[in-house]
Amino acid sequence: MERTFIKPENENSFMQVFKYYKCNKPKPSLDNVLSLENKIFGKNQIGLYSAPTLIEDLRTELLGLTNVKEWKAYTLLRHPGLILIKNPFTSLGQRYWIRKCLEQYSKKPNKTNIDTEMVLNDWWKECFKSGHCNSKLQNKLRWTTLGYHHNWDTKVYTEDNKSLFPEDLAELCDCISKYLGYQNFRAEAAIVNYYHIGSTLSAHTDHSEVNLEAPLFSFSFGQSAIFLIGGPDKNFEPSAIMLNSGDVAVMSKEARLSYHAVPKIVSALSQPWSNGESDKEICDNMANLKYITDRQQLILDMNRNIDNKEWNLFKNYIQESRINMNVRQVLHEHQKSLLDVKFFKSYFNCFLFILNSISNPSILTKNISFVFQS
Ligand SMILES: O=C(O)CCC(=O)C(=O)O
Ligand SMILES: [Fe+2]
Numbered sequence: 001m002e003r004t005f006i007k008p009e010n011e012n013s014f015m016q017v018f019k020y021y022k023c024n025k026p027k028p029s030l031d032n033v034l035s036l037e038n039k040i041f042g043k044n045q046i047g048l049y050s051a052p053t054l055i056e057d058l059r060t061e062l063l064g065l066t067n068v069k070e071w072k073a074y075t076l077l078r079h080p081g082l083i084l085i086k087n088p089f090t091s092l093g094q095r096y097w098i099r100k101c102l103e104q105y106s107k108k109p110n111k112t113n114i115d116t117e118m119v120l121n122d123w124w125k126e127c128f129k130s131g132h133c134n135s136k137l138q139n140k141l142r143w144t145t146l147g148y149h150h151n152w153d154t155k156v157y158t159e160d161n162k163s164l165f166p167e168d169l170a171e172l173c174d175c176i177s178k179y180l181g182y183q184n185f186r187a188e189a190a191i192v193n194y195y196h197i198g199s200t201l202s203a204h205t206d207h208s209e210v211n212l213e214a215p216l217f218s219f220s221f222g223q224s225a226i227f228l229i230g231g232p233d234k235n236f237e238p239s240a241i242m243l244n245s246g247d248v249a250v251m252s253k254e255a256r257l258s259y260h261a262v263p264k265i266v267s268a269l270s271q272p273w274s275n276g277e278s279d280k281e282i283c284d285n286m287a288n289l290k291y292i293t294d295r296q297q298l299i300l301d302m303n304r305n306i307d308n309k310e311w312n313l314f315k316n317y318i319q320e321s322r323i324n325m326n327v328r329q330v331l332h333e334h335q336k337s338l339l340d341v342k343f344f345k346s347y348f349n350c351f352l353f354i355l356n357s358i359s360n361p362s363i364l365t366k367n368i369s370f371v372f373q374s
Contacts, residue, residue, distance in 0.1 A: 012234035014203050014259055021226045021240060021263035022200055028264075033226060035242040036074065036086040037269065044239055049073035049083050052181040058287035062298055063172050064093015068179055078239055079229055081253030083180065087246025087272060092282065094246055094273035095305035098221050099314045100168065101192050101323045105144055109163040112144045128313065138317065141194050148189040148330045148338075155208045157189065157330050159338050165190070167291040168298060173217050173327050174290055176248060185214055186329050193324040195225065201262040203234060206251075206328065210338065214329035215252035221245050221325075222318040224268045230259040243324075245272050265322050273318060279306055 021028050032042035057068055065088050073085045089097070106112060106123045117140075120126050127138045147165035148157040170187040177185035189209070193201065206216060220243040227249065230238035238259065243249060245268055251258065281303050289295055305311045331338065 013237045014228070014230050014234040014261070017228060017238050017240070018203060018261055018263045021228070030226075030242070033240040033242050034076075035244070036072075036084060036247065037242070037244045042240075045077040047075045047077065049075050049180075051179050057175055057178065058285060059171065059175050059289055061090075061282050061285060062287050062289065062295065062302070063168070063175055064089050064096045064302060065172075065175065066090055071179065073180075076239065079231075079255050079258065081251065081255035082229060082258070083250040083252065084241070085176070085248040085250070087244065088176075088248065089246040089272070090280075091273055091275040092280065092302060092305060094221055095311060095314070096302050097172075097219065097325070098273060098318050098323060099305060099311070100166075100301075101144075101194075101221070101325065102314055102317060105146055105166065105169075105192050106141060110144050110146050111149050113142045114140055133313070133316070139196060142199075143194065144192045146190040146192065147187070150189065150191055150208065157208060157210075157338060162189075169325065169327065170291045171289055172219075176217060176250075177215065180215070180250065180252075182215060184333050186331070186333075187217075187327045188330040190325055190327045193326065195223070195262070195265045195322040195324070196320060197223070197265050197267075199262075199265055199322075203228070203230075203259050203261040205257050205259055206326075207257060209328050209330045210335070211329050211332045212256055215250050216256060217325075217327040218243075218249040218251070219325040219327075220247050220249070221273065221323045222268070223320070223322040224266050225262045225322055225324070226264045226266065228261045228263060229255065232257060232259075234259055242266075244268060244270075274315070281306060 031040075034041050034044045034046070051068070051071070051073065054069055059065075060067060068088075071085055071088045073083055076082050076084075103124045108121045112120075112123065114120055114123060123137070123141055127134050146163070146169070148162045151157065151161060165187055169190065173185060173187040195201075222245055224245070225243045227241045227243045228238040229241065229251075230236040232254075236259070238261075241249070251260075282299060284295070284299055287295075289298075292298055305314075331340075
């Protein structure tokens with residue numbers, strides 16, 4: 001269940017850059033690390049992403065987002081299809097999502113890396129069972145999967161290995177994908193990654209989804225990460241990007257299958273989840289939510305994080321850690337389940353078999369005799 005993707009003997013360009021940024025002695029220079037927060041672009045040539053429409057989305061406040069008119073999105077010339085949205089969240093919004101990842105998404109029926117070691121229905125509650133924080137248990141959580149559960153061994157999603165995808169997260173992705181001009185994105189699977197100082201994620205591509213045309217949405221919260229993104233193979237020299245709390249990285253088109261990795265977690269320069277602005281309560285503004293049925297609960301959950309006492313436990317966690325929500329669409333637009341593909345494939349194979357048999361009847365006799373023999 002370990003997330004290792006490449007063997008250390010493969011000294012390619014990606015690996016060299018990964019090692020450079022991972023190293024602590026000597027500390028790597030950050031001069032070439034693109035940072036939207038500090039407007040440091042290093043060697044990168046960046047462009048402004050112009051959203052197709054800037055129609056106000058009434059859902060933003062309920063989802064912890066600022067007004068779309070304030071969002072700033074960028075593209076990178078070396079990485080077509082990669083879109084970086086500079087923190088579009090309010091402070092209260094960041095608190096909501098951080099808390100959700102820790103308190104709710106880590107619960108059963110979702111799967112976590114801890115499952116192989118022990119049965120825990122509610123990891124967050126278990127961490128505080130004794131009245132104090134069990135930091136050993138707290139640091140054990142590295143990932144949780146939502147919706148279609150990623151199978152780390154087979155790398156194949158299956159219908160019998162899925163749970164309900166969280167409605168609030170589906171709504172958040174719907175809102176951001178609409179802003180980018182995607183009309184039909186459906187959030188169906190997510191990996192929530194929990195990093196501490198010293199955690200890394202090796203180079204990999206995310207290719208298990210049936211639909212690789214749909215974009216992938218990656219949300220960062222808490223401490224910052226040096227994120228490396230390369231190209232279709234590991235010989236393409238990756239670019240380094242500082243992902244700060246609230247930043248959204250969208251991997252679409254060519255970038256959807258690009259190699260990427262996280263060689264280092266670094267202390268955040270600012271703490272946008274802790275701004276005083278978060279003390280502004282959100283109210284019911286009649287937004288038309290697509291997925292969320294219990295909107296009063298959402299408002300309640302959002303406003304609960306104004307109370308510093310309740311929020312404190314989550315604040316302590318995020319002070320030392322980074323959380324990444326990595327959301328994907330698994331199926332094609334008109335596909336209802338993974339079984340559709342299987343049925344389609346077997347019908348197609350059957351059709352091919354009949355066609356072949358007509359042009360070459362010996363195939364039919366051979367296969368029929370084989371069926372009778374077995
Ligand atoms: O933590 C990140 O920014 C990237 C995570 C990732 O690539 C993944 O979960 O597949
Ligand atoms: Fe990934």
